[in-house]
Amino acid sequence: MTALSGRKAEAARNDQVILESARAVFMADPNAPISAVAEHAGVGISALYRRYKSKDELLQKLALDGLQRYIAEAEAALADDGDAWTVFAAFMERCVDGGAASLTRRLAGTFTATEQLNQTGYQAYQLTQRVLDRSREAGVLRSDINVTDLSLIFEQLQSVAVHDAGRTGQLRRRYLHLMLQSMRSPAEAGELPGPPPEWEEIRRRYDG
Amino acid sequence: MTALSGRKAEAARNDQVILESARAVFMADPNAPISAVAEHAGVGISALYRRYKSKDELLQKLALDGLQRYIAEAEAALADDGDAWTVFAAFMERCVDGGAASLTRRLAGTFTATEQLNQTGYQAYQLTQRVLDRSREAGVLRSDINVTDLSLIFEQLQSVAVHDAGRTGQLRRRYLHLMLQSMRSPAEAGELPGPPPEWEEIRRRYDG
DNA sequence: ACAAGAACGGAATACTTCGTTCCACTCTTG
DNA sequence: CAAGAGTGGAACGAAGTATTCCGTTCTTGT
Numbered sequence: 381m382t383a384l385s386g387r388k389a390e391a392a393r394n395d396q397v398i399l400e401s402a403r404a405v406f407m408a409d410p411n412a413p414i415s416a417v418a419e420h421a422g423v424g425i426s427a428l429y430r431r432y433k434s435k436d437e438l439l440q441k442l443a444l445d446g447l448q449r450y451i452a453e454a455e456a457a458l459a460d461d462g463d464a465w466t467v468f469a470a471f472m473e474r475c476v477d478g479g480a481a482s483l484t485r486r487l488a489g490t491f492t493a494t495e496q497l498n499q500t501g502y503q504a505y506q507l508t509q510r511v512l513d514r515s516r517e518a519g520v521l522r523s524d525i526n527v528t529d530l531s532l533i534f535e536q537l538q539s540v541a542v543h544d545a546g547r548t549g550q551l552r553r554r555y556l557h558l559m560l561q562s563m564r565s566p567a568e569a570g571e572l573p574g575p576p577p578e579w580e581e582i583r584r585r586y587d588g
Numbered sequence: 589m590t591a592l593s594g595r596k597a598e599a600a601r602n603d604q605v606i607l608e609s610a611r612a613v614f615m616a617d618p619n620a621p622i623s624a625v626a627e628h629a630g631v632g633i634s635a636l637y638r639r640y641k642s643k644d645e646l647l648q649k650l651a652l653d654g655l656q657r658y659i660a661e662a663e664a665a666l667a668d669d670g671d672a673w674t675v676f677a678a679f680m681e682r683c684v685d686g687g688a689a690s691l692t693r694r695l696a697g698t699f700t701a702t703e704q705l706n707q708t709g710y711q712a713y714q715l716t717q718r719v720l721d722r723s724r725e726a727g728v729l730r731s732d733i734n735v736t737d738l739s740l741i742f743e744q745l746q747s748v749a750v751h752d753a754g755r756t757g758q759l760r761r762r763y764l765h766l767m768l769q770s771m772r773s774p775a776e777a778g779e780l781p782g783p784p785p786e787w788e789e790i791r792r793r794y795d796g
Numbered sequence: 797a798c799a800a801g802a803a804c805g806g807a808a809t810a811c812t813t814c815g816t817t818c819c820a821c822t823c824t825t826g
Numbered sequence: 827c828a829a830g831a832g833t834g835g836a837a838c839g840a841a842g843t844a845t846t847c848c849g850t851t852c853t854t855g856t
Binding site for chain 2: 532533535536537538539540542543544547550551553554555557558559561562563570572573574576577581582584
Binding site for chain 1: 831832833834835
């Protein structure tokens with residue numbers, strides 16, 4: 381056996397199950413109590429506190445994790461040189477499915493931001509910028525969509541939720557599809573009302 | 589003076605300011621404490637409790653109110669026989685601006701539903717159905733959009749919020765515009781993934 | 797002028813909800 | 827078989843908040 385029995389094995393398994401549970405629980409409810417995570421993971425509370433000094437620390441880890449997953453998606457999109465629109469749409473869908481993008485954003489304000497988090501966030505911002513530029517240059521994306529739009533769109537889709545997880549994903553894809561259809565270039569489409577959102581307007585939520 | 593000075597005048601004014609404050613506050617945060625409403629209204633807590641036996645009662649009143657506003661919008665849309673698409677789009681915009689539609693839905697679960705609420709809710713449902721049928725028959729609306737879709741779309745848009753109220757409205761209209769564009773009929777548009785939402789899937793949130 | 801009472805502001809009360817700590821218990825391992 | 831890592835979950839304390847209570851201010855009928 382690789383490491384099946386033994387306290388060490390249990391610990392290693394717990395490392396993972398705890399993180400996954402935390403992601404699932406806080407994705408469903410950013411204000412969930414830490415005991416809900418323990419319960420979902422099927423472990424005691426102390427198993428959590430052995431790994432993370434505080435709830436804050438767990439949240440930071442989770443946010444960073446989400447950001448990194450998102451970055452990976454963006455990089456994958458940039459590396460893929462298939463049909464421009466397909467690549468972009470697939471990128472968006474992966475982001476929505478994973479919920480990674482919005483997790484960080486939903487958590488905003490519920491924990492104190494570290495320097496590393498800010499840096500990684502900036503990196504994510506720039507990558508997204510590049511994804512957008514690329515799609516725009518390929519002529520498949522409205523020119524007035526920016527990074528912050530994506531943030532807000534992810535957040536909107538995250539607010540769609542029904543009891544069944546699979547069905548929730550399906551519904552999110554449904555509305556993503558509608559959104560995407562309008563974001564696609566041929567801007568026979570009318571002007572959008574008002575200027576696009578600025579990052580600063582949103583970042584404000586991180587402070588007071 | 590109609591009723592400017594005097595306790596009675598103050599009371600009448602308070603009736604209104606309290607309700608408006610409650611709407612504003614709970615719209616921004618469905619879990620806001622009742623003291624926040626008092627503060628926003630610039631009155632003491634007892635001014636609230638004089639009018640409503642409990643928070644629950646205030647919430648019910650608010651939800652019913654929102655439902656009735658929504659019904660009024662739907663009826664207005666049905667009465668308007670201008671350009672079918674324009675009427676529909678304007679209806680949607682009014683709903684999003686007023687936030688009436690989603691207030692009730694956002695409050696779901698935070699208070700106990702009365703019989704009257706259920707009835708009014710059903711009435712709202714039927715009216716919406718008629719608005720959709722009408723637009724569909726006029727050939728300006730995708731055929732696979734149903735009442736529950738609207739509910740979910742309103743809810744999504746409600747989750748867009750920045751610090752400035754005016755700007756928030758502008759952004760919501762921005763994304764509503766994108767949504768609407770895709771909801772418009774010429775279904776050269778591709779199939780949407782998965783079946784439309786059923787009312788039952790959503791109503792569940794009202795229970796446990 | 798004044799007593800009764802309507803309306804009010806806001807402190808005090810009585811919970812409830814969490815984050816965190818603590819301790820007894822169970823394995824593992826040298 | 828003793829030391830200690832890892833764990834479950836009860837216990838504790840800090841917040842937050844719905845509701846009640848009381849002293850005060852203003853209105854009004856006599």
